[in-house]
Amino acid sequence: MSRPETTPPRFIVVEGPIGVGKTSLAKRLAETFGYATLFEAPQDNPFLARFYEEERRHALPTQLFFLLQRAEQLRALRQEDLFGTGRVADFLINKDQLFAELNLDPDELDLYRQVYDHLTIAAPVPDLVVYLQAPPPVLSRRIQRRGIAAEQYIDRGYLERLVEAYAQYFHYYDAGPLLIVNAAEIDLVDDQSQYDRLVDVIRNAGGSRSYFNPHPTLI
Secondary structure (H helix, E strand, C coil): CCCCCCCCCCEEEEECCCCCCHHHHHHHHHHHHCCEEECCCHHHCCCHHHHHHCHHHHHHHHHHHHHHHHHHHHHHHHHCCCCCCCEEECCCHHHHHHHHHHHCCHHHHHHHHHHHHHHCCCCCCCCEEEEEECCHHHHHHHHHHHCCHHHHHCCHHHHHHHHHHHHHHHHCCCCCCEEEEECCCCCCCCCHHHHHHHHHHHHCCCCCEEEECCCCCCC
16 A cells, blocks of 8 residues: 655755755756745856856855845745745755855955845745755766856865855754755756655655665666
8 A cells, every 4th residue: 555645845945065956956846846946046146257266356246146136036035925835945045154154254254244134034944955965076077067167167175165064054954854865976857766765755854854865876
């Protein structure tokens, strides 16, 4: 006798460092559950390409643009009925400060925090955060493979600092349920069996913290 299908969380956020596959997975989850989406729009940030080339010089405008963009997205979201339909997002607004602390010097960070506090962002708490993990060499290969010109300037050192910052952030994350996924050697977009297993875990995610660490498909 098959197990009855459970209802997935209504507001799911997929997170992880650049190149880990969060947007692709978020899109597929939205299609599976029939949910609306809320995505970052890095292509709209005019400072991002310059940041990848010269991190220190362009860190502050890059970070402030993303902060204002995300605040506006959440403002529009509050005007809608978030709970009228499910939703999948590929960013966690509270995590924005992770990048600020990683990329800004102390004076810039102080200015960023003043702007953040002035915006009085009241972000809805996700019913589930899916945190995708992968080491820097895997991220680097995936970034190269997808071929976005500006991203080719990202160096290994930045990826290493970013992966460590994510690990620290989610080590202490306690705002709601967290599902940690080892995404280093699996394909959650094109491998149907792995994806189905993840969907089952998401539907049944309970408690404060759970893990999905499947063995990669043997070839």
